[in-house]
Amino acid sequence: MKKLISIVTSAYNEENNIDELSRQLTQIFKENPQYDFEVIFVENGSTDRTYEKMLQVHQQDPRFKIVQLSRNFRMDGGITAGLHFARGDAAVIMTANLQDKPSMITEFIRRWEEGYENVYGIVKKRTGKSLFRKFNSQLFYIIARSLTDNIIPKNASDFRLVDKKVYQIINNMNERTRFMRGLFSWSGFKSIGVEYERAQRFAGKSHAHFFHVLHLAVQGIFAFSYAPIRFIAALGFIVSGASLFYLLYLVVIFFIIGVPFPGYGTIISLILLMFGLLFLTLGIIGQYIAQIYEEVKQRPNYVVSEEIGFNREERSD
Helix, strand or coil: CCEEEEEEEEEEECCCCCHHHHHHHHHHHHHHCCCEEEEEEECCCCCCCCCHHHHHHHCCCEEEEEECCCCCCCHEEEEEEEEHCCCCCEEEECCCCCCCCCCCHHHHHHHHHCCCCCCEEEEEECCCHHHHHHHHHHHHHHHHHHHHCCCCCCEEEEEEEHHHHHHHHCCCCCCCCCCHHHHHHHHCCCCCEECCCCCCCCCCHHHHHHHHHHHHHHHHHHHCCCCCHHHHHHHHHHHHHHHHHHHHHHHHHHHHCCCCCCCCCHHHHHHHHHHHHHHHHHHHHHHHHHHHHHHCCCCCCCEEEEECCCCCCCCCC
């Protein structure tokens, strides 16, 4: 009996990429006849003709299945939905814009057959990205790795193949604040990275705007690190120590010169400094409280509007 490979991709306003993506994936199916394949298209609240394009592909090849979400739940929400519908012996996670090259899937499968349970792509080159975007990516990995005890490999992408037992573990995690890259790394298992050059988007405009990427980075760091909250305690200790030394300095000046305070400017500067530190610490605490609030509400990570091509008894959940 052939092993089944599930390919999960989340698409938001990717109408011009669906046909080419399905064409390249079909070619991968032909190159690997020893496996069965299914593709789970997650239509992530698109406002263009992405859903219609998916329907056309499904009608031509029933191996392409569709999960339509009620609105956009971002990339991690879409991938979470797709993995809950996957039933393969392994699952490949990739973007729908063809920046993740389908040709890499064959290499991922080969590594999986060698015994690796989490085969992730390592981006060695980002074609078509500005220097600013490249700098942001490198900065993210430096900060994320240093604040999370190196749990996230350098330049690791969401593009990966994971064994069924791995994605089932992820499916059983009920976290609402999901950073999939971190969850896969945290879960452990035998892992290996495979280098590849990230291609330019095949068509359409990028959805990875600066503030979206910044939100993802902050969410990932706060979901997997206590370093920011520990920073508050360290900052309080440092400021308290500095204040004590400054107070002793004023006492010495008082007995030597007789002037208890150097001047008005110093007082104002210290007040502004303390208020800045205060709001910084409140912001860090507020971020943790916000993520706790999301967990407490227990809202689902996605809402399915329609599913096409699935048999209920084959659902993994």
